[in-house]
Amino acid sequence: MLAEVRKLLTTRLWWILLLVMAGYVAFLGGVLGFAITTDPGGNADVVLPAGADAATTVYSVVNGAGYVFPLIIGSLMMTTEFRHKTVTESLLVEPRRSVFLGAKLLVAVPVGLVFGLVAVLAVVAAGSPLLAARGDGAFLGDGDVLASLLLAAVVIAVWAVIGVAFGSLVTNQVAAIVIILAFTQFVEPIARTVGGAVDALAPVAQYLPGAAADAVIGASFFSGFGGGSVDLLPRWAGLLVLIGYAVVLAALARVTTLRRDLL
Amino acid sequence: MTTYDGPPIVVEGLRKTFGPVVAVDDLTFTVRPGAVTGFLGPNGAGKTTTLRMLLGLTTPTAGRTLVGDRPYAAHPVPARTVGAALEASSFHPGRTGLGHLEVYAGQVGASKTRCRELLDLVGMTEAADRRVQGYSMGMRQRLGLATALLGDPPAVVLDEPANGLDPEGIVWMRHLLRHFAEEGRTVLVSSHVLGEVQSTVDDVVVIARGGRLVHASSLADLAALADADTYVVAPDGAALRRLGEQRGWTVEAEGPGFRVPSVPSAEIGRAAHEAGVELHQLATRGADLEKVFLRLTADQGQQAAPGEHPGVAA
Ligand SMILES: Nc1ncnc2c1ncn2[C@@H]1O[C@H](COP(=O)(O)OP(=O)(O)OP(=O)(O)O)[C@@H](O)[C@H]1O
Ligand SMILES: [Mg+2]
Numbered sequence: 001m002l003a004e005v006r007k008l009l010t011t012r013l014w015w016i017l018l019l020v021m022a023g024y025v026a027f028l029g030g031v032l033g034f035a036i037t038t039d040p041g042g043n044a045d046v047v048l049p050a051g052a053d054a055a056t057t058v059y060s061v062v063n064g065a066g067y068v069f070p071l072i073i074g075s076l077m078m079t080t081e082f083r084h085k086t087v088t089e090s091l092l093v094e095p096r097r098s099v100f101l102g103a104k105l106l107v108a109v110p111v112g113l114v115f116g117l118v119a120v121l122a123v124v125a126a127g128s129p130l131l132a133a134r135g136d137g138a139f140l141g142d143g144d145v146l147a148s149l150l151l152a153a154v155v156i157a158v159w160a161v162i163g164v165a166f167g168s169l170v171t172n173q174v175a176a177i178v179i180i181l182a183f184t185q186f187v188e189p190i191a192r193t194v195g196g197a198v199d200a201l202a203p204v205a206q207y208l209p210g211a212a213a214d215a216v217i218g219a220s221f222f223s224g225f226g227g228g229s230v231d232l233l234p235r236w237a238g239l240l241v242l243i244g245y246a247v248v249l250a251a252l253a254r255v256t257t258l259r260r261d262l263l
Numbered sequence: 264m265t266t267y268d269g270p271p272i273v274v275e276g277l278r279k280t281f282g283p284v285v286a287v288d289d290l291t292f293t294v295r296p297g298a299v300t301g302f303l304g305p306n307g308a309g310k311t312t313t314l315r316m317l318l319g320l321t322t323p324t325a326g327r328t329l330v331g332d333r334p335y336a337a338h339p340v341p342a343r344t345v346g347a348a349l350e351a352s353s354f355h356p357g358r359t360g361l362g363h364l365e366v367y368a369g370q371v372g373a374s375k376t377r378c379r380e381l382l383d384l385v386g387m388t389e390a391a392d393r394r395v396q397g398y399s400m401g402m403r404q405r406l407g408l409a410t411a412l413l414g415d416p417p418a419v420v421l422d423e424p425a426n427g428l429d430p431e432g433i434v435w436m437r438h439l440l441r442h443f444a445e446e447g448r449t450v451l452v453s454s455h456v457l458g459e460v461q462s463t464v465d466d467v468v469v470i471a472r473g474g475r476l477v478h479a480s481s482l483a484d485l486a487a488l489a490d491a492d493t494y495v496v497a498p499d500g501a502a503l504r505r506l507g508e509q510r511g512w513t514v515e516a517e518g519p520g521f522r523v524p525s526v527p528s529a530e531i532g533r534a535a536h537e538a539g540v541e542l543h544q545l546a547t548r549g550a551d552l553e554k555v556f557l558r559l560t561a562d563q564g565q566q567a568a569p570g571e572h573p574g575v576a577a
Contacts, residue, residue, distance in 0.1 A: 002369045010362040011355060085353030088320060089410065092347055093370045095319045095336035261321040 003093070004077070004107040011080070014073060018115060021069035022122040028061045029123035033130035055139040056219040058127040062119045062152040063213050067159045068184045069119075070112045074163020075180060077104050077111075079173035087262055097258045104164045105250060112160030116153030124149070144218075151217045151235075155242065159213070162246045168253030184210070206233050212241035267417040269296025269449035270331030270344065272317065277326035279312050279474070286312040287474030290326070294451050294466070296417075299444045301464035301482075302453040305560050309474030310453040311350050314422050318347050330418060342371045346411035348404075350422040356396035360387055360406050363395060364413060371414040381409040386435070400427030408436075418449035425459050437463045457556040471560045478559050489555045493528040496520035496544035497535070506538050520544060 008014050036054050049057050081087040094100045128138035139145040163180075170176040188210045195205020205211055215238025233241065272294035279287040287309040294300045304310050315321040317328040319336035328334060330345050338344045354363050364378040373381075382391045385405040390398065398406065404427045411419060424440075425433050440463050443450050454460045457467075467485050469478040478485065496519055497503040503521060507514035512531075515522045520543075523531060528547045535542050 003366055006362075006366045006369070007355075010359075010366060011357045013357075080355065084355045086355055088349060088353060089367060091320060092318060093342050093367050095341055261315075 001103050001107060003090075004103050005110075007081075007086075008077060008107070008111065013076060013080075014111070017069055017073050018118055021066055021115060022118050024069075025062055025066045025119045026122040026126035028065050029058055029127035030130065032061055033058045033127035034134075037130055037135035051136045052139045052142050052145055053219070054135055055128075055131055055137070055142070055145050056148050056217075058131060059120070059123050059145070059149055059152065060214065060217055060219040061127075062116070062123050062149075063155050063159075063217055064210070066119045066156065067210065067213060068180060070115050070156045070159035071163040071166070071180050071184065072177060073111065073115065074108050074160040074165075075167030075170075075176045076173070077108065077164050078167035079171055079176050082171040083173045091262060098254060101164075101168055101250065101254055101258060104168075105161050105246070108160040108164045109157050112157030113153055115160065116156030119156060120149050120153050148217045148219060154239075155213045155216050158239070158242050158246065162209070162242070162249060165246050165249035165253060169249055169257060171257055202231055206231055207241055209242060209245050212238040212245075214238070216242065265446060267296075267447040269417045269447050271295055271329075272418065272420075272449055272451060273329040274313065274317065275327050275329070277313060277316060277328060278324045279309070279316060279321065280324050285473050287316070287323075287470075290470065290474055290476050292468045292476060292479045294449055294468075296449040297444055297447050298465040299440050299450040299452065299460075299463055300466040300468060301457070301460040302451055302468050302470075303457055303460070303556065303560075304453075304455065304470040305472060306455055308455075308470045308472050308560070310455070310470065311422055312474070313470075314347070314349065314420055314451075314453060317420065318345070318349075340371065340414065342367075342416065343414035344416055345418045345420055346414060346416035347420040348407035348411040348422065348424065350426075354395040354398075354403065354406065357394060359392050359394055360398070360402075360409075361391040363406065364409060367410065368413060373413045373415075377413070378409075381412055382406075384412070385409045386432075401429060401432055404428060405432075417447070419443055419451070421450075421452045423454060424452055425454065433459070457552050461552055469556065469559050485555060486552060489551055490525035491527060492548040492551075493523045493526055493531050494520060494544065494546045494548055495523060495531060495535075495542060497540060497542050499541060502538075502540045503535070506534060506540055510534055522548075 036048055036058060048054070081090055090100060091097065094103075124138075124140065128140060132138040166180070167176050170179060188208055191208055192205050192211055195201045195208070195211075206215070212233060215232040216235055218232070218235060232238065274290055274292050277287055277290040278285075290309075290313060302310055302313070312321060316323045317330070317335060319334065319341070330338065335341050335345060358366070360382060361378055364373075364381065365375060368375065368378050379391065382388055385408050387402065387405050387409065390402055395403070395406070404424065408421070408424065411421065424436055428436060440450055440452065444465065452460060452464070461482070464482055466481050467478065468476070469485075471477045494517070495503065500516075500521065504514050507523065512523050512526050515524070528545050532542070532545050
């Protein structure tokens with residue numbers, strides 16, 4: 001366990017990613033905070049969320065746009081071992097491969113929480129002044145808004161765990177990053193947009209990992225601007241679905257990649 | 264001197280195939296504690312594959328390996344029983360040498376002080392806080408050795424430890440390995456050059472391509488397989504040649520004298536004395552172990568060095 005923390009902290013990557021994530025989320029929080037508090041004018045089709053909904057929607061970029069970062073840092077925790085072949089030394093020290101994988105999955109939780117908390121602070125720092133000055137308020141004292149912020153940090157932690165599980169399945173570092181980027185930036189947004197537009201697909205779209213994560217924090221980009229057209233699962237179900245992804249990926253990795261001879 | 268109770272290392276009927284390639288074939292040998300055992304074979308003979316199976320990194324197709332009474336991975340803290348450094352040990356380039364050791368130290372029960380001490384031991388004091396990225400091949404080799412020693416193990420398994428070391432480093436490594444054996448540890452080192460380990464090892468295990476065992480014995484027994492040559496200087500060369508003809512020796516001119524392959528010096532001395540042939544020099548040429556090694560490991564019908572006779576059984 002401690003070894004896994006050391007592995008991460010003795011490299012520079014984690015804080016570079018952390019900084020980029022904070023900057024990115026703050027930037028989007030600012031843009032969204034600006035957009036949401038701007039009068040749409042004559043365009044009546046656009047129904048902007050107001051009040052606390054506006055605040056949660058802005059803050060939800062932590063998950064909606066930021067989840068690619070914990071996924072990447074999580075996947076790197078495993079794929080770096082394969083890229084630099086340190087997996088050999090790691091398995092000499094801990095030959096029980098389930099324990100080796102389990103330690104990484106567990107350590108991803110605090111790592112993800114740190115990423116989540118930093119992202120939440122970044123989005124609040126950037127978004128709340130705009131909401132307070134131009135909109136209906138920052139709602140930082142509102143119980144629901146606070147819960148959603150805290151859950152956003154929790155969701156980021158689960159994303160990091162999913163990242164480890166995914167990186168264990170796809171151990172090629174470049175391949176893992178390309179797939180994560182393709183999935184989070186193209187596949188899932190398109191699938192969710194289609195799911196929002198075609199009623200028959202809506203129930204399926206709820207189970208996409210991004211949608212499940214949105215369900216946990218109770219707000220999303222997609223529902224925020226689409227007038228709530230995407231149905232979300234209940235909170236608990238969203239969390240279960242998300243954890244389910246981590247469990248299934250980790251189990252698959254354990255019986256495939258991690259069972260093979262390691263080069 | 265600290266003494267260790269080195270576990271014997273046992274390889275039994277070990278086999279590994281990669282698709283059609285037979286990397287290790289029905290390999291059986293034992294490594295005893297308190298000695299340095301050289302695990303020898305040409306490139307691609309299956310040394311690394313065997314060691315990886317021994318260390319639980321690769322699953323054998325058949326057979327098993329034991330360290331003491333159980334397989335490597337079945338030891339509670341395996342790295343405290345066997346310290347291993349595999350071929351071209353791999354490190355995260357962004358970590359420092361010390362950082363690398365510290366990552367694994369906790370699991371092995373080594374303190375930060377021990378990490379420093381080990382870096383001192385392998386002559387890496389200066390480079391301890393530099394990133395591995397900038398390390399030379401020899402420095403990586405040394406860091407790999409330090410990693411292997413983290414758990415102060417009673418058995419040490421090193422894959423080609425001399426690779427990349429300078430002559431001074433090789434001498435240092437030789438002394439270190441000898442010292443380990445004297446402490447009672449089990450020491451197994453692989454190499455593809457016999458000469459490299461000749462003055463270090465007590466025992467040898469030789470495999471040929473395809474991972475077949477071709478020889479396992481003490482170094483002395485291996486040396487007995489080598490035909491010693493005798494070098495003779497005689498003022499009356501023609502007389503010596505005549506004597507050689509009578510006795511069935513090959514007498515080849517070399518420098519100021521003659522080389523008589525595969526005939527012990529005592530036999531030549533006696534014959535020359537009886538025949539009244541004057542000799543000015545009579546010397547045994549050191550057994551050429553490298554030749555024996557080449558002969559043992561030569562592929563049947565191919566790769567035999569010129570002038571060698573392949574297929575001579577061990
Ligand atoms: N993962 C693998 N997949 C396929 N073939 C392999 C694999 N690992 C090793 N081999 C093959 O097994 C044989 C033995 O290789 P190995 O690395 O054990 O040799 P070696 O004795 O260590 O050689 P060297 O002296 O060059 O280090 C070679 O033919 C090699 O090509
Ligand atoms: Mg090798």
